[in-house]
Amino acid sequence: MNTSVFSKHIKTIILLLAVSLLTCVIFGTISVNAATSQSGSIGVEGTISSPPPTQGATISVPTNGQTFTTIPVTVSGICPTGLLVKVFKNNVFAGAVQCTNGSYSIVIDLFPGTNDLVARVYDALDQPGPDSNIVTVNFVDNRKGASSRVTLTSNYAKRGANPGEELIWPIILSGGIGPYAISVDWGDGSAPDLISQEYPGTFNISHKYDSPGVYNIVVKATDKDGVTAYLQLVGVGNGPLSQDTGAGGTGNGGSGSGDSSSGGEVRTKILWQPAALTIPFVLSTFWLGKKYELHVLRKKIERGDRPF
Numbered sequence: 036m037n038t039s040v041f042s043k044h045i046k047t048i049i050l051l052l053a054v055s056l057l058t059c060v061i062f063g064t065i066s067v068n069a070a071t072s073q074s075g076s077i078g079v080e081g082t083i084s085s086p087p088p089t090q091g092a093t094i095s096v097p098t099n100g101q102t103f104t105t106i107p108v109t110v111s112g113i114c115p116t117g118l119l120v121k122v123f124k125n126n127v128f129a130g131a132v133q134c135t136n137g138s139y140s141i142v143i144d145l146f147p148g149t150n151d152l153v154a155r156v157y158d159a160l161d162q163p164g165p166d167s168n169i170v171t172v173n174f175v176d177n178r179k180g181a182s183s184r185v186t187l188t189s190n191y192a193k194r195g196a197n198p199g200e201e202l203i204w205p206i207i208l209s210g211g212i213g214p215y216a217i218s219v220d221w222g223d224g225s226a227p228d229l230i231s232q233e234y235p236g237t238f239n240i241s242h243k244y245d246s247p248g249v250y251n252i253v254v255k256a257t258d259k260d261g262v263t264a265y266l267q268l269v270g271v272g273n274g275p276l277s278q279d280t281g282a283g284g285t286g287n288g289g290s291g292s293g294d295s296s297s298g299g300e301v302r303t304k305i306l307w308q309p310a311a312l313t314i315p316f317v318l319s320t321f322w323l324g325k326k327y328e329l330h331v332l333r334k335k336i337e338r339g340d341r342p343f
Contacts, residue, residue, distance in 0.1 A: 088164030090115045092139065092154040102173045103145060107265040110152060111140040112167065118156040119269060121192050125151055130267035131192035133249050142253065144265045145174035147184060157192075178262070185211025185258040187266035195271030196244070202270060203241045204252075208232060211258030221270060222250035232256075244272035 092114035097103075114120050114134035121131045122141055129143040134156065154167040176184065188207050196202035208215060217230035221242045232238055240254065252268040 085158070085160070087160075087162035088115060088118060088156050088158050090156075091165035092118075092120050092134070092156050092167045094152060094154050094167050094170045097152075097170060097172050099170050100172070102175060104175050104177060106144040106174065106263070107142040108145060108172070108174075109140060109142055110154070111138065112154060113137055114139050114154070114156055115164075118158055118164070119193055121155050121157060123153045123155065125149075126153075128188050128192065130265075131269050132251060132267060133193075133269050141267050142265055143267070144184075144186070144263070145172065146186075147174055147176040149173055178260075182212055182260070183210040185209070185215065185256055185262050185264045187254055187256050187264045189266065189268065191268070193269040193271065195273050197273045198244050198246055201241050201243055203239050204268070204270075205237050205239055206254060206266070207237050208256055209235045211235070211256075211262055211264075212260055214259060216257045218255045220253045220255075222252050223248070223272075242270070244270070247272045247274035 093112045094110060095112040096110065097108060110122050114137065116134055116137050118134045119131055120134050120139045120141070122129045122143055124143065125146060127146075129152075130141050132139050132141040139154075150172050152170045152172060156164040158164070186209050188209075189205060190207070191204060194202060194204055206217075208217075213232065213234050215232040215235075217228075217232055217238075217240075219228040219230070219240050219242070221228070221244075223244055223246075225242075228240065228242070230238070230240070244250065248271075250270040250272070252270045254266040254268065256264045
């Protein structure tokens, strides 16, 4: 076969392989991981994309127009099971909880004055769903001439780690007067962690879960004047859930999802579709190439040329 024919054949193969790779991208993002097991096998896995949630949460409690003089306040309502519910006060993250059995309940604190509360659901890809109804409440701070209230927030609503490995969580502390007493209930039945923090700023809390599960974490900060702030978060012990998941976590009857990430859970699959589509492309490429090569040889023989 001459060089031009061979070149055309190579171009055909490259084109078909490009189509195959494009098909792989359409079906999902592929990550090839070399397993560290003794078999040394290589697995092909992917996270299948999905549309964001179409059903949002609602706020049933508190009701619009309520006035509070003490905190924390419980916010509860209905939601799509398995999704993460984040509550915001005046567009500031106030806490998160996993939706279980179609409902949620979370403790938050409030800003002095008017607070617009919104609940928003997120799937495992961190895609937000529709906002809930807006509930406007008021908090009357009866402290006269006092400093700004202490507040807690975090850039992370949900984090996870493997059982026995340390889960580290940055928390942002602001307002109030130091020193601050911090308590952290990790939701697994263990004794709360007690931390002393001299000044406002970012500090880390850490914990090791003994077993897989989804746990409600409550962080509480009290400043020098006895003013308290609350922040509820969702901690995850990665892995399949057991029947005896610790207190505060969700066992087989709970939400049952890990921290990652789609409608409340990550759908990780072996991507057989790209392989199934690629194999026919490769086989057809060689078949067409072989057929074209025979055609060229016949033409050369008919003209009396040397076939090779």
